[in-house]
Amino acid sequence: MSATPSLLDNKLVKWFDQRLPIVSTMHHAGMEYPTPKNLTYWWNFGSLAGFMLVVMMVTGIFLAMHYTPHVDYAFASVERIMRDVNYGWLIRYIHMNGGSMFFVVVYIHVFRGLYYGSYKSPREVLWWLGIVILLLMMATAFMGYVLPWGQMSFWGATVITNLFSAFPLVGNWIVTLLWGGFSVDNPTLNRFFSLHYLLPFVIAAVVFLHIWALHTTKSNNPLGIEANGPQDTIPFHPYYTVKDLYGIGVFLIFYSLFVFFAPNALGDAANYIPANPLQTPPHIVPEWYFLPYYAILRSIPNKLLGVLAMFGSILILFLLPWLDTSRVRSARFRPIYKLVFWVFVICCVALTWAGGKPPEGLALWVARIGTIYYFLHFLVFMPLIGWFERPLALPKSISAPVLAGGKA
Amino acid sequence: MRAGIMTMGRTGAAALAILACLSIGAARAADEEPVPPHRHWSFSGMFGTYDRAALQRGFQVYKEVCAACHVMRFLYYRDLAALGFNDDEIKAIAAGYEVTDGPNDQGEMFKRPGRPSDRFVPPFANDNAARAANNGALPPDLSLITKAREHGADYVHALLTGYKDAPAGFTLPEGMNYNTYFPGHQIAMAPPLNEGAVTFADNTKASVDQMAHDVATFLTWAAEPEMEARKEMGIKVILFLVVLSGLLYAVKRKVWKGVH
Numbered sequence: 001m002s003a004t005p006s007l008l009d010n011k012l013v014k015w016f017d018q019r020l021p022i023v024s025t026m027h028h029a030g031m032e033y034p035t036p037k038n039l040t041y042w043w044n045f046g047s048l049a050g051f052m053l054v055v056m057m058v059t060g061i062f063l064a065m066h067y068t069p070h071v072d073y074a075f076a077s078v079e080r081i082m083r084d085v086n087y088g089w090l091i092r093y094i095h096m097n098g099g100s101m102f103f104v105v106v107y108i109h110v111f112r113g114l115y116y117g118s119y120k121s122p123r124e125v126l127w128w129l130g131i132v133i134l135l136l137m138m139a140t141a142f143m144g145y146v147l148p149w150g151q152m153s154f155w156g157a158t159v160i161t162n163l164f165s166a167f168p169l170v171g172n173w174i175v176t177l178l179w180g181g182f183s184v185d186n187p188t189l190n191r192f193f194s195l196h197y198l199l200p201f202v203i204a205a206v207v208f209l210h211i212w213a214l215h216t217t218k219s220n221n222p223l224g225i226e227a228n229g230p231q232d233t234i235p236f237h238p239y240y241t242v243k244d245l246y247g248i249g250v251f252l253i254f255y256s257l258f259v260f261f262a263p264n265a266l267g268d269a270a271n272y273i274p275a276n277p278l279q280t281p282p283h284i285v286p287e288w289y290f291l292p293y294y295a296i297l298r299s300i301p302n303k304l305l306g307v308l309a310m311f312g313s314i315l316i317l318f319l320l321p322w323l324d325t326s327r328v329r330s331a332r333f334r335p336i337y338k339l340v341f342w343v344f345v346i347c348c349v350a351l352t353w354a355g356g357k358p359p360e361g362l363a364l365w366v367a368r369i370g371t372i373y374y375f376l377h378f379l380v381f382m383p384l385i386g387w388f389e390r391p392l393a394l395p396k397s398i399s400a401p402v403l404a405g406g407k408a
Numbered sequence: 409m410r411a412g413i414m415t416m417g418r419t420g421a422a423a424l425a426i427l428a429c430l431s432i433g434a435a436r437a438a439d440e441e442p443v444p445p446h447r448h449w450s451f452s453g454m455f456g457t458y459d460r461a462a463l464q465r466g467f468q469v470y471k472e473v474c475a476a477c478h479v480m481r482f483l484y485y486r487d488l489a490a491l492g493f494n495d496d497e498i499k500a501i502a503a504g505y506e507v508t509d510g511p512n513d514q515g516e517m518f519k520r521p522g523r524p525s526d527r528f529v530p531p532f533a534n535d536n537a538a539r540a541a542n543n544g545a546l547p548p549d550l551s552l553i554t555k556a557r558e559h560g561a562d563y564v565h566a567l568l569t570g571y572k573d574a575p576a577g578f579t580l581p582e583g584m585n586y587n588t589y590f591p592g593h594q595i596a597m598a599p600p601l602n603e604g605a606v607t608f609a610d611n612t613k614a615s616v617d618q619m620a621h622d623v624a625t626f627l628t629w630a631a632e633p634e635m636e637a638r639k640e641m642g643i644k645v646i647l648f649l650v651v652l653s654g655l656l657y658a659v660k661r662k663v664w665k666g667v668h
Contacts, residue, residue, distance in 0.1 A: 037667055079482045079551070082634070089634040090641070234667060242660045249653030253646060260642025261454055264555060272556035272631075273548075282591070 006031075029215055034233035035240055036221035038398050042116075043219070044247035045109040047240075050207060051248055052102040057200050059095040067147065069193035071186045074149035075274040093263040099141050100266045101255050103289035106134060114320075115341055117329030118220040124321040126213035131317050133206050138290070138314075140199040143192040145287060150271030155284045157184045157192070163297070166304040183277070224329030225394055232398035283358060291355030292348055296374065298359040299367035309371060316378050323378055325386025333392040337385050340377065347373045444559045444566035444589055447621070451561075451628060454643065457636050458629050460492045465608050466626025467491055469619045471501075472606050474550065477542060477597075479530035482551035483630055486524040490633055491626075498524045505529040543583045545596030554624070555631045561624040563589065568620035571599040 007013050007023055017023045066085050068077035081088035110130070113119055119127035146157045161178045165171040180187025218227065227233050234240075258265065266288060270281045286294050293310045300306035316323075331338040351370040357363035450459035467488065470480075485502035493501070502522035507529060510517035522529060532538035539546050554560035566589040574586035580594060587595045601616045608614055629635070 076482070083482065083487075089638065093638075238663050239667065242656065242663050246653060246656040246660045249649055249656050253649045253653065256642060256645050256649060260638055260645060263638070269556055269558050272552045 029211070030241075031235060031237035033215060033236040034227070034230070035219055035236050036227050036232060036398055037234045037239075038221050038223060039219065039240070040222050041243075041247065042108070042112040042222075044244055044251075045105050045112060047244040048105045048247060048251055049102065049109055051251075052098060052105055053200065053203060053207065056095060056098050056102060057204070059091050059098065060197070060200065062091050063095055064197060067193075069147065069190050071149060071189055071275070074147060074189060078148045090259075093259045097255065097258045097263060097266065099144060100258070100287070100289065101251075102137065103141070105251070106137065107289070110134065111345065113220075114344075115331045115338075116220055116222060117224050117324065117326070117331070119317075119320045120324065120329050121321065122217045123213075123220065126210060126217055127321065128318060129206055129210040129213055131314065133203055133210060135314060136199055136203045136206065140196060140203065141287070141289070143196040143199075145271075146189065146192045147196060148271060149189065149275045151273045151275055151279075151281050152268045152271040152284070154184060154275035154277065155281055156286055157188065159284050160286070161188075163303075163307050163310075166307045168304070220329065221398060222330060222332060223395055223398055224333070225398065228397045228399075285356055288352065288356070291353075292351035292370075293355070295351040295355035295367040296371045298355075299364065299371040309375075313374060316375070320378065320382070323382045325383050326389065326391065327386075328391040328394065333394055334385075334389055335392065336389045340381050340385060344374075344377045347377065441589055441591055441593070444562040447562055447565060449561055449625065449628070451625070451635060454639060456639065459625060461610060461612075462622045462625040463491045463629055464493070465610070465612060465619075466622035466624070466629075468606055468608065469601075469623040470550070470626055473600055473619075474623065475528075475531060477531055477538070477547040478550045479532075479547075480528045480551040480630060481530065481549055483528045484524070485522060485526055485528070487633060490629070495524075502526060543596055547597070550627055550630065552631045554628045560631075561628045564624040564627055565620045567595075568601055568623070569616055 006027060008017060008027065013023055063081065066077065066081045066088065068074060078092070081092050083089075085091075113127065113130070142156075142160060146153045161175055161184065164174040164178065167174065176182065178188070178191075179185065180191055221227075268285060268287075285291070293313060296313050297306045297310040300309055326334060326337065328334055331341055347370050350366050351374065354363045354367035354370060359367065450456060450462060470478075485498055488498050488501060489495075502524050505522035505526070506519050507522045507526050508517055509520050512518055532541065535546055548556075554564060557563045559566075567587060570588040570590070572586055572588055574580050574593075578586065578593070580586060584594045584596060585598055586593055601619045603616060604614050605619065606614050612618060632638075
């Protein structure tokens, strides 16, 4: 298709490809893939998320070579990595801060999707697969945080696994199954380690499906209109490969500032105290990326309803393609939705803040109002705005946005 | 207008990042105890390194005062090389301790002088013995103490210098002490540092403030022995990445020239 020289010109490669078309498939997906030419830097975060998955898997595999999943040795084995393994501190700090970086990148990726309507037809399945990845990431991060077996590992695990006991009938059975016994103990640590090693490979498989769906429906773009033809697209390589590489470079600077100069800034000091089942820390707080859900959970006085609201806050994203009734994708052409989107972002930041505080006073009220607003946004505002909002005129094509829709 | 939207997007993202940082900071500072005053440390900042003299003095304070009750189970005598001690000095320090080894050929445990490859010898045989000797309180392991407490070295210094008479109306149980910076203000540890408690080889005056400063430096090193290597590597990595990103940006501009 393209005139650029290709690996497929080689006779041997061609012979192989006719029997298993892996080279042409890769060439098609990773180089020729027609991509809208108007993607902004907000579109870098998908490839950044993929990059972070690789970073986490590589560092994780090396950590697993030195880590001991046993309640008596886990904490000490992590310290062994930090002190005696060659560059062990580097591998662990990359992995530890990598969890936070992965969530930073993925949250920006999700909010970009929300802003530009990337969940709308025909990209519903693509969106769903993204939510599945997010849920798997949460499970993986939660279990990974338990492995160093510090105070917050132990008590975080106790609090979160106990949530499942809120479900009627099967609740206690689920909790016993998660624990492998009657409290968080060695069997819990063992199975969490096993699953923490397994789930990233499941994530990788779902990422493959996510990219497959993406390449079927093609990328959305800041205008939210479909590409009309070759004049609107450019091949992925070299245009987006180089743009993504530049994005990775800048992102790595940000990441390195944490790894080398503030490696524990995002963590909790209590996790450097070995787990003690007899001593509860004053504040049990999850990692920052779970704080909004923690705020939602604690804003409702009823345990079961709190748990349902917490899970519901993610699961509701599955319905988004139908909750949003607007025919226009991009918020650029939706003056009211654009405003409501930023209020929603503030709502999420407020929930993050409230989740880190003890549930009392102002923090509790911020959490309650934030929780109500969070669900109002999806269940009421999204459907209603689609009905009464008058979107701005859409451009005719990506190549000629100035002609028609420039008044955005 | 498009530029305006982009600016709004960027401003929004920046605001989000700042708010997130603030919220984390605020979440961490929500305790009743006063925040330990921020001190200047030799290891502060991107280029900070450990003051070797302070490390050696701090180790002396630990060895002669803290080690009576506190273990540092993640440290080996060999690690002391990082403080500037030579092999013979380390051998001599280790040999000053008695280590239980064994079993020998007769199946019996025996005592021998410590070696550089031994872990720091604990002051008590086990946690129960430590509690029995300390009015029921367990002196925490100090290997990671500056990482395991908010405000790290600042907290350690503030705690060691924060002993006061209990304010009127504050009832202290028998054997407890009042400390401004300890959570709940009630601490089992008696004021550990007294003026001139140790005699420094370099003739530095052993004031309580000086000893607290030096031992906090030592404990920070103990918790983060990799810090100097980490920062040194970090500077190189970031310089490399800035150049690399600059080059990638130039390549990106060149490749995209005809597209816009």
